[in-house]
Amino acid sequence: MTDLATTRALLHDLIAIPTVSADSNLEMIALLANRLGDHGAEVEIMTDDTGKKANLLARIGPDEPGGILLSGHSDVVPVADQDWSRDPFDMWEDGGKLFGRGTCDMKGFIAAATAMAPRLAETPLRRPVHFAFTHDEEVGCLGARNLSDVLRGRDTLPALAIIGEPTEMRIIEGHKGCCEYTTRFTGLEGHGSRPELGVNAVEYAVRYVSQLLRLREQLRHRTPPGSAFEPPWSTINIGRLTGGHVHNVIPGLAEIDWEMRPVTDADRAFVRERMERYVKKTLLPEMRRVHPRADVITQVIGEVAGLEPMEDNAARDLVASLTGANGTDLVSFGTEAGLFQQLGMSAVICGPGSIAQAHKPDEFIELDQLVQCLSMLHGLVDQLAA
Template identity: 40%
Template sequence: MKSQQILEKLIGFATVSRDSNLALIEFIRDYLTECGVECELIHNDERSKANLWATIGPTDRGGVVLSGHTDVVPVDGQPWTLPPFEMTERDGKLYGRGTADMKGYIACVLAAVPSFVSADLKTPIHLAFSYDEEVGCLGVRSILSMLEDKPHQPTACIIGEPTELKPVLGHKGKLGVRCHVKGAPCHSAYAPEGVNAIENAAKLITKLTQIGERLAESSRRDERFYPPFSTVQTGVIEGGQALNIVPADCRFNWEVRSLPGFDAGEVEREMRDYAESELIPKMRAVVPDTDIVFEPLQSYPGLTTEASSEVAALIATLAGRNDFGTVAYGTEGGLFHEAGIPTVVCGPGCMDQGHKPDEFIAIEQLERCDAMMQRLVEHLGA
């Protein structure tokens, strides 16, 4: 099948992260089996989701990983004008949830499998398709754990996130945290007798804002990225019951998008220190069993690959350009790189269309990615 036909099949599977991806994974497994490729499925503990790993070519050496995630973000509340889980073609564009982020890349990889199989590959090609990337790069971690037991580690990884096929050597990391302020309620007419969870949460959020302003200072910038500094933001907040009740609880979620080399844990440690030294003593002076609790939500590292590396030279050859760039969003690439597998990011489509209603990918981007896959066959068969 051609990449456009495969993409239509993939879009038909509603693999929102909260749901199972097994139907899609089984479709890919059956397709690969028909091509003569053996697959390994790595399930989650509940066996409701799975990663897929497959190797084409010799098994006595490292090889190149082509990696993509199978999950997509929700469409709830978005004003789609087209059915999100049916592919629609209009004016040279293919619409549907996941067309750009990132089933288009997976479709191109799968379309190239017959060429991979028939080629006399000197270096193997590995396929790594994961679950739950969109909620914290969760699924790929079991792939990396599995690789630790392999006798030959891959020597390169290409993450196919949408970059318009521009080679990307770096991206930011992420730390997500939930903060729960446990106050003490009372009638609002006697407010000083209670501990206002929302007001204390507001102080913590103000502290976060101050940290973010400090991180934006010129001495902490890296102009290769946009924005060129680590960012901090509060994305969710909830608390309180009624205006005449001092709120007993407030929860808010915050994140750090960190430049490579910056330890996002510094922000969390500063927040904890502020809570423990400044806020909690004052809260407990009023009501002893009040507290502030921090809970990790998600974390993955940034990516920095040297322009002089072999994997950078490889992607320059395949993409036909060496104007290496960076992206602000995160990928599974930082985890591959952290595991000792040199990694780059390069895939069809544009992230400007990702996560939005009427998401699309240009057919021209698929065709260019198809050509890149053929160049990979030629390169690894040489």
């Protein structure tokens, strides 16, 4: 059976397991663990606190630092209310394309990487190849964050990470982070004719937003030299502000949804520190002078680290040598790559399929994209052969 046929058959099996983020991924992780284990891989399955989700970490080759990590997420987005031509969890082929939920995002890469296990097993490797298949990327990179916590204390970390998100096999060396927050204000209700006796949660929410907008302007002046992002600076967006009921009642509750897209992790820390200081030093003392139980609480919905472009990037250079690509790009969507970069790995994004097909009905991946991906992975094995 050829590599492509093996990949296609495995992809069919992976698509048949509906690993929507709201559901368990344990069946898919078990399938991949068995496939890799059958070819001598050292396999770890790490379940989350619910016991319904798991990450898979596997290694083929010597147990030593400096290896190559092939990474992909197991979860897919929902298909509810989408107009699919056929069953999205029963992969079908038409016109050189494979259709089904997750074909490009990103079970195609996972299938191709896993299909390489027999060749890796029979090749004396100078450096290990690691596989990391995570849960809940689509809802905040939760699995990769858990995995990072586990890997941080280990002395056999991979040196390079290739994240196989759908890039049409283009080399992506950077993307902004994506940080989402909900900030809730608890004040004190009262009659609108005596505003001094209440704590108007909406007014304090508006002041909070005003401070965010001031910081948004300051971020323009923190633009890194030569930043190729569009726009080149970190951004803040106010997505929702709600509170109050009627004209003549002081609102006691308000809520803001907001996000930032940091170019650097330093910008994320800058905004968080300034806002926390503003709440602690300015808003809360004023609110609690009237009502001691007034509060402002910010909930982190998700903090996805960005992938910062680096002048020296061994992963980028390796993938360029394997694919023959002459240049690199940046993307607007987020990935798990930044979490691996924060562990000290050189990281790059390169995988089969197009992001234009992701999350849509009749999602597909072209067979030629899988062929290109397998060619890259074969080249990787050749470079690692002792």
